[in-house]
Amino acid sequence: MTAFTTIQTRPFDGQKPGTSGLRKKVRVFQQPGYLENFVQAIFDSIGDCTGKTLALGGDGRFFNREAIQIILKMAAGNGFARVMVGQGGILSTPAASCVIRKYQTFGGIILSASHNPGGADEDFGIKYNIPAGGPAPEAVTEAIYARTQQIDKYRTTQVGDVDLDQLGEYPLGDMVVQVFDPVADYAALMQELFDFDAIRALFAGGFRMKFDAMHAVTGPYAKAILEGLLAAPAGTVMNGTPLEDFGHGHPDPNLVHAHDLVEALFGADAPDFGAASDGDGDRNMILGRGFYVTPSDSLAVLAANATLCPGYAKGLAGIARSMPTSAAADRVAAALGIPCYETPTGWKFFGTLLDAGKATLCGEESFGTGSDHVREKDGLWAVLMWLNVLAKRQQPVAEIVREHWAKYGRNVYSRHDYEAIDSAAANGLMEHLRGLDLKGQSLGAYKVAFNDDFAYTDPVDGSISTKQGVRIVFDDGSRVVFRLSGTGTEGATLRLYVEQFQPDPAQHHLDPQVALADLIKIARDVAQIEARTGRTEPTVIT
Known part of the structure; x- marks a missing residue:
């Protein structure tokens, strides 16, 4: 039996998962103990790992291979019997979910910052998916975060790296690493x-x-x-x-x-x-x-x-x-x-x-x-x-x-992103919007039916999520929505969504930026976007 090694560590600030895991700059993850702390917090939060199988892979971005080797050794140190890792460290997020579900693994770890840029000076990310194949729910991510704030040690195994490029099964301590074709299933x-x-x-x-x-x-x-x-x-x-x-x-x-x-x-x-x-x-x-x-x-x-x-x-x-x-x-x-x-x-x-x-x-x-x-x-x-x-x-x-x-009918629609704005300014803008009472007011040619901060009660498990985006909905069903994205790693990203229903086919050919121009101006003015962020135009319009 190969003994695991316990390494003393200390908590790092800011290891709170966002809407899809923990995302930071590569250099943050490269700090000694940073990735290890978060991985150990996952293992400590999901139950007894002894004898279980874990799926593992990522999108191939910078630091993907190094991170996989670290996680493999930690999985062995925490008692996993097998880790299924995509060949070359590659495993798309949906394919990871497919593999977790097909082979009934004890969930999986996906290494990705999704659509964020990659490279030595760019972004990296990690998230845990539960045995059902989906992203960890808030109860799990909150438990992981709480553990990161208290962690004082992590477990690993002092063994060599695994060849990720050759299909097959390889011993790693007392664990088996199965390098599999990430596309086939x-x-x-x-x-x-x-x-x-x-x-x-x-x-x-x-x-x-x-x-x-x-x-x-x-x-x-x-x-x-x-x-x-x-x-x-x-x-x-x-x-x-x-x-x-x-x-x-x-x-x-x-x-x-x-x-x-x-x-x-x-x-x-x-x-x-x-x-x-x-x-x-x-x-x-x-x-x-x-x-x-x-x-x-x-x-x-x-x-x-x-x-x-x-x-x-x-x-x-x-x-x-x-x-x-x-x-x-x-x-x-x-x-x-x-x-x-x-x-x-x-x-x-x-x-x-x-x-x-x-x-x-x-x-x-x-x-x-x-x-x-x-x-x-x-x-x-x-x-x-x-x-x-x-x-x-x-x-x-x-x-x-x-x-x-x-x-x-056509729901004419557009999203305006204001990326990497000052976080304090972004939070101030959202607090400003939350404080407004606009019901019954006229904004331009539109009358406000209601405005609120969207909250959700899950119809299956009854869990409640609040502060999910500020909505201003008008009498004709048109609406504007404001929310801060949880996927960036630098500053804050403000997203503005604008929508208007158009039943008339004769109007369906119009460019959304033209058709929605009045609502876009109303949204910018109500939120005081230029005054609060200094931005006169969005970074990206989709």
Whole structure:
């Protein structure tokens, strides 16, 4: 028996997980004991690890391999019998959820800062996913944080590193490290859900697409599935090799950061379909030829067409969306006679609904869509679902979306991000908004129905989450929403969401920034954005 080693340590300030784990600069994580403290806090908080199996992997960003070696030795020191680690340290977030669920592991540790930049001077992240496959709920993350504030030692094993690049099983102390193919189980699951024969026929008929993996984790998955199993032409996948710094790019699939893809889809001789995913593979952006599909509309269109896909042929139990996401999905749910749940931002809030069978499809306006096949949002899954719909309907993306608007009406929608603003100024702005009583007041041409700070009571477990975003809702159903993002590592990110329902098809062609101009000005003025942050324009508009 290999003895574990106990290392004395001290707490670090600020190890409080955000909406999706702990994210800090790489150099913070590289401090001696910093990562070790947080990992030990996880192991101390989740119960007896003895004899259990853990899933492990990440998005390949800088410090991923080093962190995996540290965690493997700590897992051995804490009594795990086996750790399943993706080959090369690679494992997308949705694939991790797939593996956790398929092999019934004692949860998993995912190393990623999602869509944040990577590199020696950029971001790193870590989170624990529970045995159901989803992100740890608040009760668990609070317990982990509480432990980080008291920790005085961690356990590890003094052994050599494991070769992460060769498939197979390797002893590490008394534990077994299983290096496995990170794509195989995920690809098998996708084949159960979608009509791969129909999608293959679509490509065989000359259909062209571009998928931008952004030099992030989905490159190997997209190449294996799109160019391999579905026989899309070589070169369909752009930027398909994962790099530690994402090729000096920002792996966030939006109109700004996926600029090469956007230029291709809006340029001469554009392909029929375009898509991108992010650093860890859980987000997606969908484009048609010369046409951008908002994440809110994507969720609604997929919900309306879900029965075209074999895995959803029996219909949907319900739809869930985050509060800032547009109400487009609500209209589909109403037409289908199924419930639509409105939750706080954060995929963990969908977990109880999925586990209880109350929802089948879920989505967030922040480029996240998913279903009950795993317990994470899933970028490549969304792309494959779109391909399945396109193969069955034999119509261009723009035509499908416009027909959807004609049937259900259009929820004209936009998000404005103000990134890396002063944290004190951002908190002051939110406190200002929370203190307003606007009911019955007229703001421009709009009359306020109510304003509040969104709170949520989980319909399954009764847990309560407060201060989830300030809403100003108008009599005609239009609304503006303000919240601070929990995914950044520098300053604060203020997100402003603006939405207006437009039933008139003659108005559906308008650019959202034009159609929403009055509401955008009202929102900026009410929140005193320029005066409080010094910003005259948002950093990113989507």
